[in-house]
Amino acid sequence: MLRVHQLKLTLDEAALPQDAVLRRLLARYLKISESDVDSVKLQKKSVDARDKGDVHFSLTVDVTFKNGSLEKTIAARFRPNQAAVVEQTAQAPDLFAAEWNRWDDQQGRPLVVGAGPAGLFCALALARRGAKPLLIERGQPVEKRGAHVEIFEREGVLNEESNVLFGEGGAGAFSDGKLTCGLNSPHIQTVLRTFYACGAPEEILTAQRPHIGTDVLRKVLVNARMRLCELGGEVRFGCKLTGLILRDGAVAAARICQEGRTEEITVRKVYLAIGHSARDTFEWLYDLGVPMEQKPFAIGARIEHLQREIDRGQYGSAAGHSQLPPAEYKLNVPTPDGRGVYTFCMCPGGQVIGAVNQPGEINVNGMSFHARDGINADAALLVGVRPQDYGSDHPLAGVAFQRRIEQAAYRHCGGFRAPCQRVEDLLAGRETKALGQVQPTYRPGVTLGDLACCLPSFVLDAYRLALPQFGRRLKGFDAPDALLTGPETRSSSPVRFLRKPNRESAIAGLYPLGEGAGYAGGIVSAAVDGLCAGMEA
Ligand SMILES: Cc1cc2nc3c(=O)[nH]c(=O)nc-3n(C[C@H](O)[C@H](O)[C@H](O)COP(=O)(O)OP(=O)(O)OC[C@H]3O[C@@H](n4cnc5c(N)ncnc54)[C@H](O)[C@@H]3O)c2cc1C
Known part of the structure; x- marks a missing residue:
């Protein structure tokens, strides 16, 4: 061939x-x-x-x-x-068609915690091996979750257990569904083919930068859940892991709580795929002695432009051609202090979304539908943070650092209306009093002002350095009316759980996985981490 x-x-x-x-x-x-x-x-x-x-x-x-x-x-x-x-090689099979090692029944029934991409792919792999896993998820199935997110966006009323971060599909369910990842792993194809087998469009198998969109992703998740159950898996929603019982340094049982009822189940293998926002779970795991350490990550705000201006900047006079997708961008610039400024998780034709699970805190992110046909383009504009910024050497100090920023924003705005500033005003160091051409997409709404109300000065200084440079590379990026809505503090986990090459913690039988454990940075990398654990561990 x-x-x-x-x-x-x-x-x-x-x-x-x-x-x-x-x-x-x-x-x-x-x-x-x-x-x-x-x-x-x-x-x-x-x-x-x-x-x-x-x-x-x-x-x-x-x-x-x-x-x-x-x-x-x-x-x-x-x-x-x-x-x-090139040799004509067989295409990577999807997870349902792949060959699997049979699960050793002497290990008992495995417990998978968290139905984000890491937990879901881990559970599917275990189910394919005949392990009949129990998958528990503190949030709700994706159909119910949509209604809870809608209430948050319309009324500013948060459901702490069912929101953009918690529930079936994890943090990625209300996302742009970008399926790009920095890994070089043969399992990426298996993940993409499994999404396809569950109803994702075929184009994800050939696009250089595949994406699903939140509308299609939600259907894919329902199909994946059905396949999991057909394979002998069990899924329990509204079911939270609240404790682990250890014996001789190994997992012996798990405490789970559903509808106010706590149950202790005997289990020898627990796959912990809890994401980066399960702060309550992080805390009791730390108290239990699960080894973890601080990890660098990045913070900033979402920048919004008119998508048609980004199209013009990227495509020139071809912008608007019916065959061209809404344009994307990826920009970065080093800063003298080594932190760097970069765009991340760009959502063409998307919207800024509140990604919180606790009252009194604001954190934003971005999402889009499959058609990516919204008026605005948005992306995270991030600046690196390091453990020295956290102010303590406690392994969970990065979480406290995130919280300080998120709470300052909430206090300043008196609720979930996120602080928002025009780029021209940010560059001039003054408050925004009125919007221009670009209208914010964040719901339940924004509070115009100055991002200095929540973001550290090193972030704002880095923006002032980077924005004009980005504007030279992509015309219109530093347009006066472009908007910054923030803060975005959960670009990745501020914690890393220590684990052995086989993904097991020092606590035998405990496998910390995915983004929350510090080993993934997106849907596909989290899915690959979960898949490998389910396949091998
Ligand atoms: C709005 C938004 C948009 C995004 N867009 C993209 C994108 O386009 N492309 C991309 O690659 N990445 C995107 N990401 C990042 C991506 O979603 C995450 O990297 C990915 O979901 C991490 O997967 P995970 O399985 O490790 O954790 P998560 O997806 O966070 O899943 C963890 C799950 O565990 C559950 N859980 C937590 N604690 C417990 C407990 N004690 N008991 C039971 N269940 C528990 C949670 O409810 C949650 O459902 C986006 C994130 C957000 C928030």
């Missing part, structure tokens, strides 16, 4: 039926006849907007020929980064 890279597809050609257009492009590029081509398969598709006068798609395509010997002849005419013969 020949793998052809950097195949150029114009924006107008992208509207044509895929198979026919790929055959035509390949024939032209490889200088062969279309009738020589046996099969074509799109591997990757990305937008190439480096030259604003020639925005197009760049494709990687696998092609086989009716005459097999053509592969080598053609490959000899190209550089390996343009076209190369």
Whole structure:
């Protein structure tokens, strides 16, 4: 099979039926006849907007020929980064089709805590091995959770156990559903294929920067839960892990609480995938002696622009073409103190969302629907923080640091209305009194003012340095009316649970997983961590 890279597809050609257009492009590029081509398969598709006068798609395509010997002849005419013969390997299977080691029943029934991506993939893997896992989730199923999030956004009334952070799907359920990740793992394909098997669109398998969107993700989660139950797993919602009973340094039982009723269950293996915001659980785990340490992370605010301005900045005159997706960006700049400023978790056509689980605190994040058709683009604008900033060497001092910022914002605003400042005002060091072109998307609403009410001065100084530089790289990024809504304090966990290479804590039978444990930074990396634990541990 020949793998052809950097195949150029114009924006107008992208509207044509895929198979026919790929055959035509390949024939032209490889200088062969279309009738020589046996099969074509799109591997990757990305937008190439480096030259604003020639925005197009760049494709990687696998092609086989009716005459097999053509592969080598053609490959000899190209550089390996343009076209190369590759082995036809079987595609990575989804989790339901993969081969699994049978679970050793002597280990008893495993308990998985948390139904975010880490817990869900761990439970699915265990179920495929025949372990009949019990998956407990303190929040509600995704169908009920939507109503609780809606009440928060409409009325500012928080459900502490069912919100954007807690409930089926974890922190990622009300997200943009970006499925990119920095890992280089063969299991990424299994995760993507499993999402696809549960109803995610096929394009996630080929897009350079795949995303699902919160609307589609919620349906995928329901299907995944059904598959888990079909495989013998059990899911209990509104069910919280409140204690572990240890014997000789190993897990012997777990205390779980559901609808006010506490139950002790005998269990030897507990997979702890509780995310970065289960602060109550962190505290009792620390008291129990579960080893953990401080971890650096990053804080800042969400920046919002009009999506059409970002499109113009990225695509030039091609902006608005029906085949082009809403434009994305990723920017970073070093700062003299080494912290750096960078954009993170960009949501094209998205909205800023409150991501809190406790009263008296404000933390924002971003989400979008599959169509990414909102008026604004948003992204976290983050500045690195380090354990020296936390003011104590207690392993949970990073949580206290986050809380101070979140509580200052809440106190200043007198509720969940988040502080918001125009970029021009931030650069001039003055309060915002009125909005301009960009309207904030955050609900239950914003309080105009100065982000100095909650964010440390090193963050604001770093912004003043970075914003003009970002504006030079992406026209309009530092536009006067762009908005900063904050604070965003939970970009990742401020804590890392210590674990052995097999993911087990020093407490035998306890496996801290995913983002809360400090080993993942997004949906896919958390899912891969959970999957590997369920497969191997
Ligand atoms: C609004 C938002 C948008 C995001 N957008 C993206 C994105 O587009 N792409 C991306 O890759 N990442 C995104 N992220 C980050 C991503 O969601 C997380 O990295 C990921 O969900 C972490 O997975 P996890 O399974 O480790 O933890 P979580 O998803 O946080 O799941 C932990 C679960 O454990 C449960 N739990 C906690 N304590 C207990 C207990 N004691 N008993 C029982 N259950 C418990 C919680 O209720 C929660 O459901 C976003 C996050 C947010 C908040």
